[in-house]
Amino acid sequence: MQKVLIITYYWPPAGGPGVQRWLKFVKYLPEFGYQPIVYIPENPNYPILDKNLLKEVPEGLKILKSPIKEPYRWASLLSKKNTKSISSGIIPEKKPTLVERLLLWIRGNFFIPDARKAWVKPSIAFLSKVLVEEDIKTVITTGPPHSLHLIGMGLKAKYPIQWIADFRDPWTSIGYHKRLKLMASSARKHKTMEHEVLNKADKIITTSETTKQEFEEITKKPIAVITNGYEQIDSSAGMGKAQHFTLSHFGSLLTGRNPESLWTALQELVQENEDFKSALRIQLAGVVGQEVLQSVHAQGLSGFVDELGYLSHQENLKKQQESQILVLLEIDSKETKGIIPGKLFEYLAAKRPILAIGPKYWESAQMVLDTQSGRVFQHNEKDALKTVLLEWFEKYQRGDLGINSKGIEKYHRRSLTEALANFI
Structure with missing residues (x-):
């Protein structure tokens, strides 16, 4: 069985979607002839913890660790709250x-x-011995943080290995990159590093076609699109679906994603339809921005909202299956059209209608349509949103609100791992 070294920053007990991807790849890789060895930091500063994920680490998996110097830990002396937000990628959207x-x-x-x-x-020095001792021929780095790709590039310069760079998110084109207050020289350094990584890696993996097309303008190296995915979920967990007409959103909901047209549509339906008013519940799981809550309050919907806070991955899955409608949101910007949230695949597996609101030509929206898993809208389509919500509510009243999705099997973690093994 060929050994593969996987270099990742996020690993249990870290929470959040960044952990799921390689935790699941590692689980299934042995079925396809590859023995994974995982390299992670010994003392990371994770902004979110989900200790339940430790139970999902495969028994017997070899995990290597070395110390990391975390500047966010030092910066917390200035402001623990602000540092934690920036560390987790939540950059303030107001002043x-x-x-x-x-x-x-x-x-x-x-x-x-x-x-x-x-x-x-330090990682290049540490892993240089490991490559020789373990006779490793393939190294995979996954980012963000994209500094991990520099580890792969350093090892590639020293040893005759195959280096594969996995991009869970874009680098210089991701939405928050413009908000880092970069000097011109710093922006050039980012671009130079991105170009160097993309051209020195042997192969590249992206999670969306949009990012693949973007990278094809920079490199001629082989690029595979391997999305995130889902694992088979016990469908009986959602048999007792919520008695209310629940619209549920999972994950960070900050100002950029704020679906003001949805709040307006719901407010009008509440005023016009007494049955709708009696049945409506809005569930928000994860970090919710103050601006979003203010929008909800302005529409008179505060009394319908349940703020669930951060939930473990397993709790998220259960709540998704119990919901009547699953809400998928993205910032209305051309830079976000290639963003495919990891929760989309869990939504698909939950087999509840998906209400997707995002930018024009959003890749996620097309996936919802292709799999017949729900309906998609742009942020300004309030009247269309209102129509479909009423349509779904009437089905809910009749007891037949559901979907018959098609072709989601290709997004199962085992199928995706098979694609990864073939690409290796």
């Missing part, structure tokens, strides 16, 4: 405080490509 502006400027200009850059050189 940032002085401390936030300072942290963003330091983050963007002194830590290129990101704040985990100090782990690069």
Whole structure:
């Protein structure tokens, strides 16, 4: 069985979607002839924890660790709240405080490509011995943080290995990149590093066709699109679906994603339809921005909202199956049209109607349509939203609100791992 070294920053007990991808690949790779060895930081500063994920780490998996210097830990002396937000990728969307502006400027200009850059050189030294001792021929780096790709590039320069760079998110084209307060010289450094990684890696993996097309303008190296996915879920878990007409959103819901047209449509339906008013519940799981809550309050919907806070992955899955409608949101921007949230695949597996609101030509929206899993809208389509919500509510009243999705099997984690093994 051929050994494959996987270099990742996010690993249980870290929570959030970034952990799921390689935790599941590692689970299934042995079925396709590859023995994974995972390399992670010994003392990471994870903004979100989900200790239940430790139970999903395959028994007997070899995990290597080495210390990492975490600047976010030092910066927390300035502001624990602001540091934790920026560390988790939540950049303030309204006018940032002085401390936030300072942290963003330091983050963007002194830590290129990101704040985990100090782990690069020690990791190259540590893993150089591992490659020889374990006779490893393939190394996979996954980012963000994109500094991990520099580890792969350093090992590639020293050893005759196959290096595959996995991009869970884009690099310089991701939405928040423009908000890092970059000096012109820093922006050039990011571009130079991105170009170097894409052209020195043997192969590249992206999670969307949009990112693949973007990278094809930079490199001629082989690029495979391997999305995130789902595992088979016990369908009996959702048999007792919520008695209310529940619209549920899972994950961060900040100002950029705020579906103001949805709140307006719901407010009008509440005023016009007494049965709808009696049945409606809005569930928000995860970080919810104050601006979003203010929009909800302005429409008179506060009394219909249940803020669930952060839920474990298993709790998320259960709540998804119990919901009547699953809400999928993205920022209305051309830069986000290639974003495919990991929760989309869990939504598909839950087999509940998906209400998707996002930018024009959104790749996620097309997947919802292709699999016949729900309906899609742009942010300004309030009347169309209202029509479909009423249609779904009437089906809910009759007891036949459901979907008959098609072709979602290709997004199962085992199928995706088979595609990964073939690409290796």
